[in-house]
Amino acid sequence: xxxxxxxxxxxxxxxxxxxxxxxxxxxxxxxxxxxxxxxxxxxxxxxxxxxxxxxxxxxxxxxxxxxxxxxxxxxxxxxxxxxxxxxxxxxxxxxxxxxxxxxxxxxxxxxxxxxxxxxxxxxxxxxxxxxxxxxxxxxxxxxxxxxxxxxxxxxxxxxxxxxxxxxxxxxxxxxxxxxxxxxxxxxxxxxxxxxxxxxxxxxxxxxxxxxxxxxxxxxxxxxxxxxxxxxxxxxxxxxxxxxxxxxxxxxxxxxxxxxxxxxxxxxxxxxxxxxxxxxxxxxxxx
Ligand code: PDD
Numbered sequence: 001x002x003x004x005x006x007x008x009x010x011x012x013x014x015x016x017x018x019x020x021x022x023x024x025x026x027x028x029x030x031x032x033x034x035x036x037x038x039x040x041x042x043x044x045x046x047x048x049x050x051x052x053x054x055x056x057x058x059x060x061x062x063x064x065x066x067x068x069x070x071x072x073x074x075x076x077x078x079x080x081x082x083x084x085x086x087x088x089x090x091x092x093x094x095x096x097x098x099x100x101x102x103x104x105x106x107x108x109x110x111x112x113x114x115x116x117x118x119x120x121x122x123x124x125x126x127x128x129x130x131x132x133x134x135x136x137x138x139x140x141x142x143x144x145x146x147x148x149x150x151x152x153x154x155x156x157x158x159x160x161x162x163x164x165x166x167x168x169x170x171x172x173x174x175x176x177x178x179x180x181x182x183x184x185x186x187x188x189x190x191x192x193x194x195x196x197x198x199x200x201x202x203x204x205x206x207x208x209x210x211x212x213x214x215x216x217x218x219x220x221x222x223x224x225x226x227x228x229x230x231x232x233x234x235x236x237x238x239x240x241x242x243x244x245x246x247x248x249x250x251x252x253x254x255x256x257x258x259x260x261x262x263x264x265x266x267x268x269x270x271x272x273x274x275x276x277x278x279x280x281x282x283x284x285x286x
Contacts, residue, residue: 003015003016003017004016004017005085005119005120006081006084006085007019007081007117007118007119007120008077008080008081008116008117008118008119009116009117009118010113010115010116010117011116013080013081013084016119019117021115022100024100024101024102024103024104025097025099025100025101025115026097026098026099026100026101026108026112027095027097027098027115027153028097029101029104030106030154031152031153031154031155031156032062032097032098032108032153032154033062033095033096033097033098033114033115033152033153034055034058034059034062034064034095034096034150034151034152034153035055035058035093035094035095035096035151035152035153036051036052036054036055036092036093036094036151037091037092037093037094037121037247037248038051038078038091038092038094038247039090039091039247039248040078040082040087040088040089040090040091040092041089041281041284041285042088042089042285042286043082043087043088043285044284044285045075045078045079045082045092046210046247046281046285047210047213047214048071048075048078049071050210050213051210052069052071052074052075054151054208054210055069055094055096055151056069058150058151058152059096061147061149061150062098062150062152063108064096064098064114068096068114068116069096074094074118077118078092078118081118081119081120085120087120090120090121090122091120091121091122091123091247091248092118092119092120092121093117093118093119093120093121094116094117094118095115095116095117095118095153096114096115096116096117097114097115097153098112098114098115099112099113099114099115100112100113100115123248125248125249126249126252128274128278131249131251131252131253131266131271131274132265132266132271133255133265133266134252134253134254134255134256134263134265134266135170135171135172135252135253135254135255136169136170136171136254136255136256136257137165137170137171137172137173137174137184137242137244137254137256137257138164138165138168138170138172138173138174138257138258139173139174139175139176139233139257139258140161140164140165140173140174140175140176140185141175141176141177142175142176142177142182142205143157144157144158144161144175145157146204146205147204148182148183148204148205148206148207149202149203149204149205149206149207149208151207158185158186161173161175161185162185162186165185171244171252171254172184172185172186172187172244172252172254173185174189174236174242174254174257176233177205179232179233180200180230180231180232180233181200181231181232181233181236182200182205182206183200183205183206183207183209184244184246186246187209187244187245187246187249187252188200188206188207188209188211188212188244188245188246189242189243189244189245190215190242190243190244190245191231191235191236191239191240191241191242192239192240192241192242192267192269192270193235193239193240194240195225195269196225196226196227197219197224197225197226197227197269197273198226198227198228198229198231198239199212199228199231200228200229200230200231201228201229201230202228209245209246209247210247211245211246211247211250212245214250214277214280215245215250215251215273215277218273218276218277218280219273221276222272222276224269224272224273236257237257237260237262239262240262240263240267240269241253241262241263241266241267241268241269241270242254242257242262242270243266243267243270243273250274250277251270251273251274251277253265253266253267253270253271253274
């Protein structure tokens with residue numbers, strides 16, 4: 001399959017299908033890098049400052065100089081890709097690895113220049129009719145590492161877990177560490193408990209999702225009750241509603257977990273929040 005869209009790679013704009021990477025790139029050999037996925041709504045870059053701040057934070061946490069991510073420069077590149085590829089509603093993937101080394105060596109030096117790739121990704125968010133029905137999820141032990149706050153390209157555990165969900169006909173796997181909810185394999189997780197919207201508080205065990213922050217802003221703006229707290233397996237399974245959030249789909253209601261029914265369809269508070277998110281996007285990015 002060919003793809004001749006233009007991507008940004010180490011300072012140049014090149015066709016995706018002709019962009020080549022050295023086999024000595026540490027991202028390829030060790031998954032030694034970080035990334036971001038940013039929604040583009042009607043040609044506008046969503047919560048871009050938050051995404052670039054998180055990218056800098058991920059870089060700092062793996063000892064790569066975060067000054068390589070300059071807001072003005074990155075926004076200019078993203079806008080160029082939007083224009084060059086005529087993106088309207090799309091996603092931008094940013095991938096920064098530690099760079100190409102002289103040999104394969106676990107120990108890194110400061111000698112290699114980070115590899116920077118910025119390219120479009122074409123995901124199709126769920127239609128409202130699908131959101132209203134809701135999705136199912138499985139529960140899985142969170143056997144990932146204890147630095148899940150880094151948006152690392154080392155995603156093997158997440159990939160294995162997401163595929164287990166997929167082969168179980170589920171949308172997502174909800175992860176439990178020591179009996180408490182952390183997040184999903186590729187999303188943050190919220191529950192509704194007696195009218196209160198709850199989500200695990202930020203820590204090294206989960207990604208500080210930008211959609212999580214966006215929803216928290218909306219929850220405050222609309223005067224809904226919100227609590228960032230520990231959520232046990234029992235609390236999760238007895239909650240009134242569950243939903244997952246990510247850049248690809250801000251609110252995905254979960255109506256069934258393993259064989260346990262949570263709600264018949266998407267719950268009212270999940271749908272309310274979904275509506276607020278859609279309205280914010282429509283109003284802000286005309
Ligand atoms: N993943 N937690 C994990 C483990 C994730 O992989 C993601 C998103 C999130 C939600 O983060 P955000 O709201 O910033 O998208 C939480 C993206 C979509 C991905 O890996 O492609």
